[in-house]
Amino acid sequence: MNKWNNESEARSEIMSLVADFYHQFREQETDHSDFKPGDRMGYSGRVYDEKDMQALTDACLDFWLTTGRFASEFEKEFAEYLGVKHVHLVNSGSSANLIAFSVLTAPELGDRRIRRGDEVITVACGFPTTINPILQFGAVPVFVDVTIPQYNIDVTRLEEAYDPDKTKVVFLAHTLGNPFDIKAVKEFCDRHGLWLVEDNCDALGSEYTIDGVTRLTGTWGDIGTSSFYPPHHMTMGEGGAVYTDDPLLSRLILSYRDWGRDCYCPSGRDNTCGHRFDGDYGELPHGYDHKYVYSHFGYNLKVTDMQAAIGVEQLKKVPGFTEKRRHNWGRLHKALEDVQDRIILPVPAVDSDPSWFGFLISIRPESGLVRRDVIEKIESHNIQTRLLFSGNIIKQPCFDEIRGTDAYRVAGCLDNTDFIMENTFWVGVYPGMTDAMIDYMASVIREAVK
Numbered sequence: 001m002n003k004w005n006n007e008s009e010a011r012s013e014i015m016s017l018v019a020d021f022y023h024q025f026r027e028q029e030t031d032h033s034d035f036k037p038g039d040r041m042g043y044s045g046r047v048y049d050e051k052d053m054q055a056l057t058d059a060c061l062d063f064w065l066t067t068g069r070f071a072s073e074f075e076k077e078f079a080e081y082l083g084v085k086h087v088h089l090v091n092s093g094s095s096a097n098l099i100a101f102s103v104l105t106a107p108e109l110g111d112r113r114i115r116r117g118d119e120v121i122t123v124a125c126g127f128p129t130t131i132n133p134i135l136q137f138g139a140v141p142v143f144v145d146v147t148i149p150q151y152n153i154d155v156t157r158l159e160e161a162y163d164p165d166k167t168k169v170v171f172l173a174h175t176l177g178n179p180f181d182i183k184a185v186k187e188f189c190d191r192h193g194l195w196l197v198e199d200n201c202d203a204l205g206s207e208y209t210i211d212g213v214t215r216l217t218g219t220w221g222d223i224g225t226s227s228f229y230p231p232h233h234m235t236m237g238e239g240g241a242v243y244t245d246d247p248l249l250s251r252l253i254l255s256y257r258d259w260g261r262d263c264y265c266p267s268g269r270d271n272t273c274g275h276r277f278d279g280d281y282g283e284l285p286h287g288y289d290h291k292y293v294y295s296h297f298g299y300n301l302k303v304t305d306m307q308a309a310i311g312v313e314q315l316k317k318v319p320g321f322t323e324k325r326r327h328n329w330g331r332l333h334k335a336l337e338d339v340q341d342r343i344i345l346p347v348p349a350v351d352s353d354p355s356w357f358g359f360l361i362s363i364r365p366e367s368g369l370v371r372r373d374v375i376e377k378i379e380s381h382n383i384q385t386r387l388l389f390s391g392n393i394i395k396q397p398c399f400d401e402i403r404g405t406d407a408y409r410v411a412g413c414l415d416n417t418d419f420i421m422e423n424t425f426w427v428g429v430y431p432g433m434t435d436a437m438i439d440y441m442a443s444v445i446r447e448a449v450k
Contacts, residue, residue, distance in 0.1 A: 044231030093227020196221035205355030260298025391421030
């Protein structure tokens with residue numbers, strides 16, 4: 001005998017049970033109202049509720065598995081949130097950066113396409129997957145130093161980094177939510193006809209104002225990227241996005257994401273263009289099935305619909321997450337202001353309102369403190385710390401075989417980058433943290449640097 005009269009009734013009961021499961025077994029994971037000093041305090045963490053679990057369950061019941069209706073819904077709503085025309089989901093923020101770079105090598109871009117040996121201005125102080133696609137393609141990253149305490153590119157060095165015969169792109173991340181000087185970088189790119197790619201993986205929700213116009217970071221350049229890894233501003237587990245206002249770049253993003261194919265039919269559909277069997281491509285026979293025509297050397301980097309379903313619910317929470325990140329960052333900053341003789345506190349970019357991913361702290365060398373000692377004291381109180389990613393990517397083992405070669409170039413010196421590598425760390429301000437947690441963390445940091 002059937003338990004339910006129809007599928008809708010079955011889903012309704014299942015969703016109710018999922019909500020009950022969440023409240024009984026999972027809610028305590030994100031509720032830190034009973035925090036006690038000494039409890040584990042991560043630098044970040046998932047913040048979710050029963051609606052996220054219900055959305056995931058809904059997608060599982062569809063059993064579509066690959067990109068589907070939830071992915072389409074998320075792309076539409078994320079585009080509206082950002083204020084851009086085109087959003088395409090991928091399986092990670094690192095893949096988003098790979099796609100963002102790859103599309104700029106496409107023949108369709110003519111003289112503006114990136115070719116092997118062309119140069120890309122970036123920084124050595126950051127996450128490796130902003131840089132890896134450049135090297136893997138055979139282009140040349142040109143490393144520029146950063147400023148302290150903003151931890152973003154020193155825009156006074158841009159002209160020094162520029163080569164009129166080789167420079168094609170500026171590819172930069174907004175460091176831990178703090179926007180780089182978009183106004184200066186954009187003016188530089190416009191002046192020289194360069195592409196601007198914003199790695200927005202650590203800055204979702206950050207705002208920047210130019211000439212009275214305020215927009216979200218990731219939307220000022222030609223292409224923006226996001227990551228939805230669990231520690232980030234919202235999560236799908238794994239997941240990322242590439243976005244643009246340019247219709248040609250949008251078309252190229254889809255091609256490189258979907259095996260390099262020429263066809264743009266959505267998954268599960270055929271002959272959207274109406275010319276599936278009557279085209280001429282390369283040296284293929286006339287009428288070769290358009291679904292199996294490949295115009296680029298692409299990948300399969302699509303997201304699953306289960307991930308996208310979580311993203312649909314998480315996106316609704318982003319404004320609240322952003323507000324809490326700003327609150328936590330401001331509270332921690334105020335609590336540490338009287339130890340600035342020993343540490344350098346972070347400063348937001350001019351004309352910005354960051355959605356902070358973390359709180360950067362640099363040890364003042366004159367204090368006599370050693371970073372390792374400080375972070376070990378903090379970690380001994382069960383508080384996670386992190387370094388600023390690669391520190392100086394050139395010093396990493398992955399550069400051992402190319403260090404000192406013409407595979408990359410340094411514009412000027414990297415003194416601040418090296419300082420950060422030696423003296424800087426960060427702690428979390430994610431929205432799951434309460435005032436009590438922030439205050440305790442501040443007291444531990446103060447003690448560690450005294």
